[in-house]
Amino acid sequence: MSVARALPLVLVAGLGFGATAAFVRRLVPWPEEYGLAAKLRWWDEHADEHDVVFVGSSRVFRAFDPRAFEAELATQGRELRAFNLGVGGVRPFEMDLILRAVLEREPKRLRWVLYEGGPMDPRFEPLDDVESSRMVFWHTPERTRDVLHSIAVWPIAESDARQWGEKHPWIAPALDGAGLFEPAWRADLARRHVQILAWNVASFGQGRAILGEVLGEELTANRRRMLSPEELDQGRGFVAFEDNADEKDAERHRLLVANPAGFAQRVEEVRAGNELLPDVATLNLPALAAQQALVRAAGAEMVYVVLPDRLPRPDRRALQRAGKLDDLFDFNQPDRWPQFFTVESRYDAGHLSGAGAREFSRALAREFAALAEAKDARGR
Amino acid sequence: MIFTEGRFFVLFLLCFLVHWGLKGHTARKVWLLACSCVFYGAWDVRFLALMFATLTLDYVIGAMLGKERVPGGRKAWLAVSLVGNLGILGFFKYFNFFVDSAVTFSAWMGLPMSARTLEIVLPVGVSFYTFQSMSYTFDVYRKELKPAKSYLDFALFVTFFPQLVAGPIVRAVDFLPQLDTLRRWTDVAVRPALVLFLVGFVKKACIADQVAPTVDALFEHPEQYGAWASWIGVVLYAVQIYCDFSGYSDMAIATAGLLGYRLTLNFDFPYLATDITTFWRRWHISLSSWFRDYLYIPLGGNRVSPSRTYVNLGIVFLLCGLWHGAKWTFVCWGAMHGAYLVFHRLWTARVPRESALAGLGAAAGWILTPLAVLFAWVVFRAPDFGVAAQVWKNLLGAGGDAAETFTWRWAPFVAVLLIAHVLAHRRTLAPLEEKAPDWAFALAYGIAWALALPWVATGTTPFIYFQF
Numbered sequence: 080m081s082v083a084r085a086l087p088l089v090l091v092a093g094l095g096f097g098a099t100a101a102f103v104r105r106l107v108p109w110p111e112e113y114g115l116a117a118k119l120r121w122w123d124e125h126a127d128e129h130d131v132v133f134v135g136s137s138r139v140f141r142a143f144d145p146r147a148f149e150a151e152l153a154t155q156g157r158e159l160r161a162f163n164l165g166v167g168g169v170r171p172f173e174m175d176l177i178l179r180a181v182l183e184r185e186p187k188r189l190r191w192v193l194y195e196g197g198p199m200d201p202r203f204e205p206l207d208d209v210e211s212s213r214m215v216f217w218h219t220p221e222r223t224r225d226v227l228h229s230i231a232v233w234p235i236a237e238s239d240a241r242q243w244g245e246k247h248p249w250i251a252p253a254l255d256g257a258g259l260f261e262p263a264w265r266a267d268l269a270r271r272h273v274q275i276l277a278w279n280v281a282s283f284g285q286g287r288a289i290l291g292e293v294l295g296e297e298l299t300a301n302r303r304r305m306l307s308p309e310e311l312d313q314g315r316g317f318v319a320f321e322d323n324a325d326e327k328d329a330e331r332h333r334l335l336v337a338n339p340a341g342f343a344q345r346v347e348e349v350r351a352g353n354e355l356l357p358d359v360a361t362l363n364l365p366a367l368a369a370q371q372a373l374v375r376a377a378g379a380e381m382v383y384v385v386l387p388d389r390l391p392r393p394d395r396r397a398l399q400r401a402g403k404l405d406d407l408f409d410f411n412q413p414d415r416w417p418q419f420f421t422v423e424s425r426y427d428a429g430h431l432s433g434a435g436a437r438e439f440s441r442a443l444a445r446e447f448a449a450l451a452e453a454k455d456a457r458g459r
Numbered sequence: 460m461i462f463t464e465g466r467f468f469v470l471f472l473l474c475f476l477v478h479w480g481l482k483g484h485t486a487r488k489v490w491l492l493a494c495s496c497v498f499y500g501a502w503d504v505r506f507l508a509l510m511f512a513t514l515t516l517d518y519v520i521g522a523m524l525g526k527e528r529v530p531g532g533r534k535a536w537l538a539v540s541l542v543g544n545l546g547i548l549g550f551f552k553y554f555n556f557f558v559d560s561a562v563t564f565s566a567w568m569g570l571p572m573s574a575r576t577l578e579i580v581l582p583v584g585v586s587f588y589t590f591q592s593m594s595y596t597f598d599v600y601r602k603e604l605k606p607a608k609s610y611l612d613f614a615l616f617v618t619f620f621p622q623l624v625a626g627p628i629v630r631a632v633d634f635l636p637q638l639d640t641l642r643r644w645t646d647v648a649v650r651p652a653l654v655l656f657l658v659g660f661v662k663k664a665c666i667a668d669q670v671a672p673t674v675d676a677l678f679e680h681p682e683q684y685g686a687w688a689s690w691i692g693v694v695l696y697a698v699q700i701y702c703d704f705s706g707y708s709d710m711a712i713a714t715a716g717l718l719g720y721r722l723t724l725n726f727d728f729p730y731l732a733t734d735i736t737t738f739w740r741r742w743h744i745s746l747s748s749w750f751r752d753y754l755y756i757p758l759g760g761n762r763v764s765p766s767r768t769y770v771n772l773g774i775v776f777l778l779c780g781l782w783h784g785a786k787w788t789f790v791c792w793g794a795m796h797g798a799y800l801v802f803h804r805l806w807t808a809r810v811p812r813e814s815a816l817a818g819l820g821a822a823a824g825w826i827l828t829p830l831a832v833l834f835a836w837v838v839f840r841a842p843d844f845g846v847a848a849q850v851w852k853n854l855l856g857a858g859g860d861a862a863e864t865f866t867w868r869w870a871p872f873v874a875v876l877l878i879a880h881v882l883a884h885r886r887t888l889a890p891l892e893e894k895a896p897d898w899a900f901a902l903a904y905g906i907a908w909a910l911a912l913p914w915v916a917t918g919t920t921p922f923i924y925f926q927f
Contacts, residue, residue: 084897088898091901092905094902095902095903095906096908098909099905103909277465283912283915284915286665286913
């Protein structure tokens with residue numbers, strides 16, 4: 080068989096593969112871990128009942144109590160209904176995908192999207208779930224394109240360079256000498272993301288999840304922190320950390336309580352780190368703008384919220400100062416919100432306790448009411 | 460690097476394109492040798508040195524055997540080869556096993572002793588390439604094969620990456636002549652090779668790796684499972700080891716075929732065998748025929764007295780078990796199969812072929828053969844005899860009341876696999892593959908891959924036979 084004859088056949092095989100893979104991909108359900116799929120299913124059924132949705136990570140899941148938020152708003156004369164769409168382990172690119180799923184449902188009453196967001200960090204290193212179904216699922220062609228943009232602008236840290244150099248000891252010195260270390264680091268990072276995109280497109284390893292969806296059963300092995308419809312009805316997406324912590328969580332809680340001085344030190348680091356504003360050009364501005372445009376197109380207002388954390392989070396403040404964010408509530412400020420920087424308000428160093436969550440939700444409601452009032456006034 | 464990894468696909472595509480792009484015969488062979496070194500070196504570059512030491516030894520001995528005319532001298536060279544090959548294999552694979560066994564035995568005899576074992580890394584596929592290399596020396600010694608014409612040819616014969624780490628164990632007499640002539644693309648049976656690769660991939664990545672966690676769960680805590688769950692687990696292990704190993708062989712034969720080389724068949728639907736002798740003619744054919752030709756027949760085979768034949772069978776299967784791993788559980792597995800074969804020989808020798816009893820035996824063979832194979836797989840898979848005994852007790856319903864179980868859905872899954880197996884044996888779909896126009900085949904092939912990939916078990920599970 081000649082090359083001229085083989086090429087069209089390769090194309091035909093590619094077409095068959097592509098069309099079938101695209102069909103199969105549509106059958107892949109959202110991953111169940113940490114209640115992600117359960118929350119989206121619930122949202123699918125109840126989206127039209129809500130005025131406010133808060134999309135974010137486990138910090139949101141453990142901090143935003145919709146009922147406390149609504150009760151406080153009611154005292155301010157606002158009757159709104161809210162849902163907590165915080166999911167453990169979510170990072171900004173996946174959050175973006177969840178935001179799109181929330182808006183795709185075209186919720187009739189939705190007027191406010193509270194959004195945790197965060198720097199569009201394309202690196203894998205802080206995570207141990209590089210090949211998880213979650214990671215593969217959000218690597219859609221569009222989100223991978225966002226990642227590739229982030230890779231182009233993200234600053235390479237000294238620790239990244241060191242780690243990459245240690246992983247590639249044979250070639251790193253030569254690349255460094257030729258001034259190609261940084262492009263190689265970026266290219267390697269891009270290669271790994273594109274590989275995960277390929278898995279996404281081919282629905283690699285998703286057969287059980289698809290079959291489970293067809294059979295109406297959960298057949299995948301990872302059942303971490305699934306949420307029942309009853310739990311969702313009761314807490315509207317919120318579960319206090321104390322109410323379903325596992326052993327690892329409890330260990331982190333014990334560490335926090337046993338070492339208040341260590342926590343105080345962290346708070347100092349948050350205070351200092353917040354002053355080090357990053358260059359906004361490194362924060363993937365096109366993806367951020369697209370995100371905000373999407374929410375506006377859905378007829379809602381987008382408010383970025385920085386939650387009380389164990390690390391400094393100066394990125395969104397930098398973006399707001401640069402005029403890239405309309406509205407921002409920054410609760411990760413120990414001086415302004417000292418009540419969220421006590422051991423008593425935390426379950427572990429990075430998450431609020433049940434009591435901290437109620438207090439936070441009320442504080443958020445007050446901030447929110449003031450903003451809504453201002454917007455109403457401007458509208459009038 | 461394994462055949463189901465993305466990087467293997469990249470290496471193979473590159474190897475394939477350059478191989479067929481090169482015009483020179485020698486250049487192609489050098490290229491294939493280089494690719495084989497990259498493939499094997501991806502595990503550990505140090506393993507390459509050991510492999511080249513083995514093949515260089517046999518190449519030199521082969522050359523010496525070609526020149527040596529004195530029978531005593533020829534025997535001496537053969538002995539050097541045996542000592543060298545078995546010495547390397549024995550050291551890397553069996554040193555700690557024999558030391559541990561000696562210590563245990565002396566303690567049992569009431570003579571406690573201490574001995575040091577070594578931290579030895581087992582080179583991947585050492586049993587395969589050592590046997591392959593040894594077969595060359597045997598064949599040259601017996602004058603059934605002329606010594607390899609060049610070191611390049613011999614090195615490529617041993618290192619040829621499709622069969623390097625898990626077989627089939629290729630004979631020099633089958634492979635070296637293929638290196639004499641330039642391979643032609645027009646001689647390549649592309650469709651069968653592509654289909655075989657996909658079938659092998661599905662067997663390994665979509666079936667064997669999918670069932671592996673269930674099997675692992677049973678053999679990790681057999682006391683937690685009852686009879687039904689244990690039957691499911693053991694049947695799934697039979698599925699796993701067949702799909703894992705025959706899947707690898709399929710991919711090996713297919714990749715070699717796409718490069719223009721023919722490897723020997725390694726599996727021929729062994730689970731459809733209705734007696735144990737036929738099972739061994741169909742399971743890991745390249746290994747069983749190796750033992751037959753280089754051990755069983757030199758021991759006298761079945762040309763000696765019946766009792767001696769049974770002893771020969773026992774020796775062969777004990778060593779066959781030991782070949783699989785340095786553990787007494789493997790030896791036990793070999794002994795069980797040896798006993799099965801002896802029983803089958805006794806039966807066929809004593810029961811007249813036309814008798815009613817023989818008919819009854821043949822019918823019982825449909826049930827007893829898979830049962831016997833399943834019972835033996837238990838000790839093959841178990842980490843020790845305690846676990847094997849517990850699983851055997853579970854299978855017989857004497858394991859106690861355990862609560863854990865596996866989903867009933869494995870039963871229809873196995874039934875579907877069995878039906879597919881029978882259909883494949885009857886080549887039901889072969890006419891479709893052979894007669895379809897090229898565009899239809901290409902389209903179907905693309906669709907088949909898109910339907911297979913979702914069923915790949917995530918996470919890379921190495922091939923079971925790599926450890927041997």
